[in-house]
Amino acid sequence: MKLGLLAMAAVAAVVLAGCGSDDKSAVTSSGSGGATEAKSPDSLPLVAFAQANSADPWRQQFDAETKEEVGKHTSEFRFEEQPAEDDASKQIGVIETFLVKSPKVLLVSPVTVAVQSAVEKAYDAKIPVILLDRGIPGDKYTVHVGGDNVDIGRQAGEYIAKRLNGKGTVLMIQGLGGVDAADDRRNGAMESFKKYPGIKVIMGDDCKFQRLPAQNFMETFLQKGQPFDAVYAHNDEMAIGAYQAYDHAATKPKVKPIFVGIDGCQKEVVQMIKDGKLDATFRYPDPGPKGIEIAADILKGKMPTDKKVVLPTVLVTKETADQYLKDNPNLAK
Amino acid sequence: MPFSAVTLRRWLPLIQKYQGLVGLVILLAWALWKSPHSEDSAALFHSTYYTLANLRNILSQLAVPGILAIGATFVILIGGIDLSAGSLLGLLNCITATWLVNGGSTPMTIAWVLFLGTLTGAILGAIISYTKLQPFVVTLAGMVSIRGIAFVYTNNANISGLHDQIAFFESPWLGIPIAGWILFATTAVGALVLSKTVFGRRVYAVGGNTDAAYYAGVPVSRVRIGAFAINGLCIAIAAILFTARNSSAQPSAGMGYELDAITAAVVGGTALVGGYGNVLGTFVGALFIVCLNVFLILDSVSYYVGQGWKGVIILLAVYLQNLGRRV
Numbered sequence: 001m002k003l004g005l006l007a008m009a010a011v012a013a014v015v016l017a018g019c020g021s022d023d024k025s026a027v028t029s030s031g032s033g034g035a036t037e038a039k040s041p042d043s044l045p046l047v048a049f050a051q052a053n054s055a056d057p058w059r060q061q062f063d064a065e066t067k068e069e070v071g072k073h074t075s076e077f078r079f080e081e082q083p084a085e086d087d088a089s090k091q092i093g094v095i096e097t098f099l100v101k102s103p104k105v106l107l108v109s110p111v112t113v114a115v116q117s118a119v120e121k122a123y124d125a126k127i128p129v130i131l132l133d134r135g136i137p138g139d140k141y142t143v144h145v146g147g148d149n150v151d152i153g154r155q156a157g158e159y160i161a162k163r164l165n166g167k168g169t170v171l172m173i174q175g176l177g178g179v180d181a182a183d184d185r186r187n188g189a190m191e192s193f194k195k196y197p198g199i200k201v202i203m204g205d206d207c208k209f210q211r212l213p214a215q216n217f218m219e220t221f222l223q224k225g226q227p228f229d230a231v232y233a234h235n236d237e238m239a240i241g242a243y244q245a246y247d248h249a250a251t252k253p254k255v256k257p258i259f260v261g262i263d264g265c266q267k268e269v270v271q272m273i274k275d276g277k278l279d280a281t282f283r284y285p286d287p288g289p290k291g292i293e294i295a296a297d298i299l300k301g302k303m304p305t306d307k308k309v310v311l312p313t314v315l316v317t318k319e320t321a322d323q324y325l326k327d328n329p330n331l332a333k
Numbered sequence: 334m335p336f337s338a339v340t341l342r343r344w345l346p347l348i349q350k351y352q353g354l355v356g357l358v359i360l361l362a363w364a365l366w367k368s369p370h371s372e373d374s375a376a377l378f379h380s381t382y383y384t385l386a387n388l389r390n391i392l393s394q395l396a397v398p399g400i401l402a403i404g405a406t407f408v409i410l411i412g413g414i415d416l417s418a419g420s421l422l423g424l425l426n427c428i429t430a431t432w433l434v435n436g437g438s439t440p441m442t443i444a445w446v447l448f449l450g451t452l453t454g455a456i457l458g459a460i461i462s463y464t465k466l467q468p469f470v471v472t473l474a475g476m477v478s479i480r481g482i483a484f485v486y487t488n489n490a491n492i493s494g495l496h497d498q499i500a501f502f503e504s505p506w507l508g509i510p511i512a513g514w515i516l517f518a519t520t521a522v523g524a525l526v527l528s529k530t531v532f533g534r535r536v537y538a539v540g541g542n543t544d545a546a547y548y549a550g551v552p553v554s555r556v557r558i559g560a561f562a563i564n565g566l567c568i569a570i571a572a573i574l575f576t577a578r579n580s581s582a583q584p585s586a587g588m589g590y591e592l593d594a595i596t597a598a599v600v601g602g603t604a605l606v607g608g609y610g611n612v613l614g615t616f617v618g619a620l621f622i623v624c625l626n627v628f629l630i631l632d633s634v635s636y637y638v639g640q641g642w643k644g645v646i647i648l649l650a651v652y653l654q655n656l657g658r659r660v
Contacts, residue, residue, distance in 0.1 A: 054636075080633050088579055089586070093394045097630045100387045101369060113493050114579035117503075137493075178490035206489075 066288030153188020214241030404567025412607025417475030425572030430582030454565020540607030
C-alpha cells in the first residue's frame with residue numbers, strides 16, 4: 001500500500017506539472033480573447049531576442065529598458081527573450097531554436113564571436129538581424145547598435161587628467177582580460193593620458209569587472225603606501241570595490257583620490273556620486289530600446305540605412321546625478 | 334484506487350527500466366499539444382516542434398552534451414563521478430582551436446586531441462585507483478587545475494580565426510548533421526562495449542560491489558582506469574564537435590557541463606551509486622533534456638521557470654528509480 005501511495009504521489013506531481021503549464025497557457029489565451037486587442041497575440045509577427053545573460057546589473061537594466069520599449073509596441077508584434085548564461089554554445093542553440101519559429105526580426109546580444117555562424121544562418125534565411133552591444137566579424141547582419149568603449153575610455157581619461165590639472169598618478173583597475181570592453185576602455189584612456197606628460201599611470205590587476213577582487217587588490221595596494229591621485233576602474237563595480245577598500249584602510253593618501261568608473265547602470269553608483277564617495281561615471285549606453293525601435297520600423301517596412309548605430313555616453317557627476325536618476329528610471333539597484 | 338500495489342509492482346520495473354523513454358514520450362505528446370502551430374506543409378501534425386528543421390536543431394544541440402553524458406555513464410557505472418569534464422572540454426576546445434589556427438593539419442589535430450583526452454582520463458583514473466581517494470575529490474581537483482591550465486594555455490584570451498577546417502562536422506549527411514551521426518556511433522559502440530565485452534561486465538561488477546569484484550579476481554584498478562579513459566575519450570570527441578560548432582575557443586568554455594552530463598545519465602536511469610544503468614538510457618536522457626530545452630524556448634517559457642521545472646524532473650527521475658528498491 002505504501003508503494004502505491006508513493007507512486008500516486010509521483011503521478012500527482014506529473015499531473016501538477018501539467019497543470020502548471022496549463023495555467024500559463026490559460027493566461028495567454030485569455031489575453032487573446034480580450035476584446036480590447038484587435039489581433040490575437042499569436043497572429044502578430046514575432047520579434048525574438050537572444051540575450052547573452054540576464055544576471056549582471058548592466059544586463060538587468062538593459063532588459064528592463066527593452067521591456068519598457070516593447071510595451072509601446074504590443075499591438076505590433078510579439079516579443080520573446082531567452083538568456084544564455086554567457087555561454088556561446090547555449091546561445092547558438094537559442095538562436096537556432098528561435099529560427100524554427102521563423103521570427104520576423106531577430107535581435108542578438110552576442111556572448112562572443114562564436115555565434116557568428118548562427119547569426120549568418122538567420123541572415124541567410126532573410127530574417128533581419130539586429131546586433132546589440134557586442135558585434136561579430138563580417139557583414140551578414142542588418143544593423144549593429146552599441147556604445148563606443150574606446151571613446152568612453154578617451155572621455156574618462158580626459159576627465160581625470162583635467163581634474164588633476166594635468167599632473168598626478170592614476171591607478172587603473174583592469175577589467176577581464178581578453179574582453180574587448182576592457183581593452184577598449186584601457187586603450188581609449190591611455191590615448192588621453194598620453195597627451196598630458198604630467199600624468200603617470202600605474203597598471204593595476206585584472207579584477208574581472210567584479211567588486212570583490214577590486215576590493216582585495218586595493219587593500220593590498222594601499223599596504224604598499226605608494227602615492228596616487230586618481231583611480232580609474234574599467235567599470236563601476238570595481239570602482240565601488242576600490243572605494244570600499246580605501247574607505248576602510250588604516251593607511252591612505254592624505255587627500256582623497258578621485259574615483260571614476262564606467263557603466264552608470266546602478267542606482268547605488270549614482271547615490272555614491274551624490275554622496276561624494278565616487279567622483280564620476282560614464283554611462284555605457286544600453287542598446288535595447290534603440291534595437292526594439294529599429295525592429296518596429298523594419299516590421300513597418302522601413303529598413304535601417306546605417307549598418308552601425310553608435311549610442312552616446314553620458315557623464316554623471318555630483319551636479320548631474322539627480323537629473324540622471326530622473327532620466328533613467330530603470331537603473332538596476 | 335486506480336491501481337493496486339500488485340499491478341504497480343508488476344509495471345514498476347518496466348517503467349524504471351525505460352523511465353527516460355517514458356518521460357520522452359510524455360514530453361513529445363505534450364509538445365504536440367502545446368507547441369505553436371506551423372503553416373509549413375512539411376510539418377507533422379502542423380506543429381513547429383515536428384519539423385525537419387527542428388529535428389536538425391535538436392540533433393546539433395544534442396551531440397556535445399550527449400557524448401559527454403555517455404562518457405559520464407561509464408564513470409558513474411563504476412561508482413565514480415567526474416566533475417572535471419567541463420574543464421577538460423574547455424581545455425581541449427582551446428587546444429583544438431589553437432592548433433588549427435596555427436596551421437596544424439586537421440586529422441593530426443583531431444588524433445592528438447583524442448589522445449590527450451584519453452590520457453587525461455586515464456591519469457585521473459590512475460590517481461583514484463592508486464591513492465584510494467574519492468573520485469569526487471580527485472576530479473574536483475582536476476576541475477580546478479585543468480581550468481587553470483586552460484587560462485594559462487590561452488594567456489586568458491579567446492581564440493578565433495578558424496577557417497572552415499572542421500566545419501564539416503556541422504554539415505548534414507542524409508539530412509542529419511555529421512555531429513549527430515557521431516553521437517549515434519558513440520552510443521552504439523558504448524552500448525556494445527558494456528553489453529558484449531568482458532570489460533563491460535567488469536564495469537558493472539566493480540560498480541555493483543567493488544569488494545566482491547576484487548575477490549572474484551576482477552582487476553578493479555584497471556577497470557577504473559579504463560572507465561575514466563573512455564570518459565576522457567568521449568570528452569575529447571565532444572570538445573572537437575564543440576569547437577566545430579563554435580568555430581572558436583574560450584578558456585571558460587564548458588563550465589557546468591559536467592553537471593548536465595550527470596543529469597542526463599540520471600534521468601536516463603543510471604544509478605549514482607554505480608552498477609546500474611546503460612548508455613542507451615543515457616542517450617534517451619540527454620535527448621529528453623535537449624528536447625525539453627527546445628520545447629521550453631518554442632513554448633516561450635521563461636528560462637528561469639524552465640530551470641525550476643528541470644530540477645523537479647531530476648528529483649522525480651531519481652525518486653522513481655529508488656521506488657522499487659526500498660520494498
